[in-house]
Amino acid sequence: MEKIDPSAKENLISEFRMLRLSAPASKAYLALLPKSNVSASVLCKETGIPDSKIYYALSELSKKGMIIVQNGTPNTYKAIHPREAVGNLKQLMSENLSKQLRRADNLAVTLSPIFESVEGKEEIDLAYIIRGQRNIARRMKDLVDSAKKEILVLISEEYLWDRLSLSLAKVDDSIEVKTAIPRKLQNMSQKETTLFKTLECPINVVMSDMEMLITVSSWENEVAVMTNDKALMTMSMEYYENPKCCKCA
Secondary structure: OOOOOHHHHHHHHHHHHHOOOOHHHHHHHHHHOOOOOEEHHHHHHHHOOOHHHHHHHHHHHHHOOOEEEEOOOOOEEEEOOHHHHHHHHHHHHHHHHHHHHHHHHHHHHHHHHHHHOOOOOOOOOOEEEEEOHHHHHHHHHHHHHHOOOEEEEEEOOHHHHHHHHHHHHOOOOOOEEEEEEOHHHHOOOOOOOOEEEEEOOOOEEEEEOOOEEEEEEEOOOOEEEEEOOHHHHHHHHHHHHOOOOEEEO
């Protein structure tokens, strides 16, 4: 029967804590790993977990699918294989994250009318730096999904087009989509639009309803800017309408 070194055990408990498992539950699970059908009283002696906390720890492990409970007098407990136990933890974390994201979305929906209801609010041009290619792609996709009237898309990077084309294909027909992409990306298009042009130069811009725009300042350095600057939006639209390096497809 292999024992866990005390220093290694502390590291394992810390890892479990990062996965939202309490310290008592972590200690109890580690103690159960090399054993079978152990009672709560034995676990208390072996782990030092107080009587007042051991049943909470075992209940937590049971709810998270990490142990098997054998009913009896007294009840006994057995650890589930770590691959299955950690898999159950991951599934639970994924479900909790989905719930939290939905709550965050609902909160944004609830608060938006309060912010938007202020009359006479001064318009301020804002600019935010976005770093990381995945973050840039996600923010651009959010702009596409939030559009109500019009979307402008000028994309030369395959990575971005791969992540935006699916969202563009799902855009409601009532929303006008103006798109320009290089010839090499045109076969990846999921939806034909009435205004589709061939882009001949490197540029990556997404604009939604003439309200917000994201432009990549350096794809290699993974930097983009999100702004509501009207002048930049007008320039982007004029570039599409009268391109210097866009050609009708």
